[in-house]
Amino acid sequence: MIEFQNVSKSYKEKKILENINLVIENNSIVVLIGESGCGKTTTLKMINRLIEPTKGKILINGKDIKKTNPIKLRRSIGYVIQQTGLFPHLTIRQNIELISKLEKKEKKMIQEKTIELMKMVGLSEELLDSYPSELSGGQQQRVGIARAFATDPDIILMDEPFSALDPITRSSLQDEVIRLQDKLKKIIIFVTHDMDEAIKLADKIAIMEQGKVVQYDRPEKILKQPVNEFVRNFVGEKRIWDSPKLIKVKDIMMEHPNCCKENFSVFYCLNKMRMNKTDTLLVIDNEQKLKGILYADSLFNINYENKKAKDFIEDDFITASPNDNIVDLLKIMKENNIKLVPVVDSKNKLKGLITKSSLITSLSQQFLESEGKDGIL
Numbered sequence: 529m530i531e532f533q534n535v536s537k538s539y540k541e542k543k544i545l546e547n548i549n550l551v552i553e554n555n556s557i558v559v560l561i562g563e564s565g566c567g568k569t570t571t572l573k574m575i576n577r578l579i580e581p582t583k584g585k586i587l588i589n590g591k592d593i594k595k596t597n598p599i600k601l602r603r604s605i606g607y608v609i610q611q612t613g614l615f616p617h618l619t620i621r622q623n624i625e626l627i628s629k630l631e632k633k634e635k636k637m638i639q640e641k642t643i644e645l646m647k648m649v650g651l652s653e654e655l656l657d658s659y660p661s662e663l664s665g666g667q668q669q670r671v672g673i674a675r676a677f678a679t680d681p682d683i684i685l686m687d688e689p690f691s692a693l694d695p696i697t698r699s700s701l702q703d704e705v706i707r708l709q710d711k712l713k714k715i716i717i718f719v720t721h722d723m724d725e726a727i728k729l730a731d732k733i734a735i736m737e738q739g740k741v742v743q744y745d746r747p748e749k750i751l752k753q754p755v756n757e758f759v760r761n762f763v764g765e766k767r768i769w770d771s772p773k774l775i776k777v778k779d780i781m782m783e784h785p786n787c788c789k790e791n792f793s794v795f796y797c798l799n800k801m802r803m804n805k806t807d808t809l810l811v812i813d814n815e816q817k818l819k820g821i822l823y824a825d826s827l828f829n830i831n832y833e834n835k836k837a838k839d840f841i842e843d844d845f846i847t848a849s850p851n852d853n854i855v856d857l858l859k860i861m862k863e864n865n866i867k868l869v870p871v872v873d874s875k876n877k878l879k880g881l882i883t884k885s886s887l888i889t890s891l892s893q894q895f896l897e898s899e900g901k902d903g904i905l
Contacts, residue, residue, distance in 0.1 A: 562736035606676030781880030
């Protein structure tokens with residue numbers, strides 16, 4: 529865990545950072561983002577003591593980093609920058625193995641680790657004896673990532689590593705970071721000025737303005753609940769609809785769907801359907817647990833005298849969790865040709881209802897059109 533405690537940085541009279549307080553949990557990707565000059569790179573460089581704070585302290589696993597030798601600290605932290613930072617006069621192998629050799633690791637272990645790292649970042653080991661100038665920009669950045677992981681550090685710092693790359697290569701390397709994090713479970717602190725990149729990568733985003741962290745939270749929380757006008761404008765009011773996987777079922781579900789108890793008479797249930805202009809009721813027990821769905825068309829041309837709702841309910845149906853994302857739910861509804869999905873919690877208690885019409889009215893037309901092309905709707 530990394531903790532910033534009241535960290536400030538000034539150069540003479542100019543304040544660069546002011547009273548930064550952050551807790552970065554283990555096994556997470558935290559993205560620092562903001563306009564140019566907001567202090568995000570300065571914040572990053574304080575973690576490996578390339579820049580020292582004027583006030584406050586930074587703890588790694590509870591230990592003040594000022595009490596750690598800066599050279600030892602830097603060798604224990606992976607570091608990837610925009611220009612890759614590869615030494616042009618060294619081969620790819622030499623670049624990757626440099627820190628391990630300085631740390632006097634066993635030769636055979638270093639060689640095996642280097643080959644493993646090349647495979648890990650999707651590069652052929654045949655490139656190991658090439659020089660950086662012989663590789664593409666994307667390949668060089670992959671080498672930079674491999675080198676950052678060479679000593680198996682718990683912390684990786686990435687300072688706008690993909691900003692100079694073309695969009696396709698950039699997207700591919702973003703996917704690579706997500707894949708590596710899923711496998712290796714590091715702390716990754718990633719600096720960017722691109723909100724789309726932040727949303728794609730981050731477990732948490734720290735939005736910075738003029739040397740201060742103005743909001744630090746999960747991407748979906750920032751998109752849905754920006755704390756002030758600056759964050760709202762920086763994020764963009766409609767960006768949540770450009771990231772539909774961040775929209776949860778609970779955000780758009782009907783919270784009070786039409787229900788009945790399982791021992792209610794069929795006559796009562798039909799009358800309730802008529803009054804509420806609906807053709808279905810969700811059937812629950814006294815503990816609000818979902819028992820089934822009652823459809824009006826299953827009650828036509830039958831003798832329902834003295835019959836209860838429980839006698840006609842269908843109990844073979846699909847449910848959703850409040851935290852499911854709407855893209856996955858759309859696919860499920862399409863694949864199963866269903867028009868409504870009850871929403872239940874882990875104890876099967878009814879929390880709401882999603883219908884195809886509520887999805888359509890909730891989603892932006894732009895999203896519907898783009899997803900429709902892919903056959904989701």
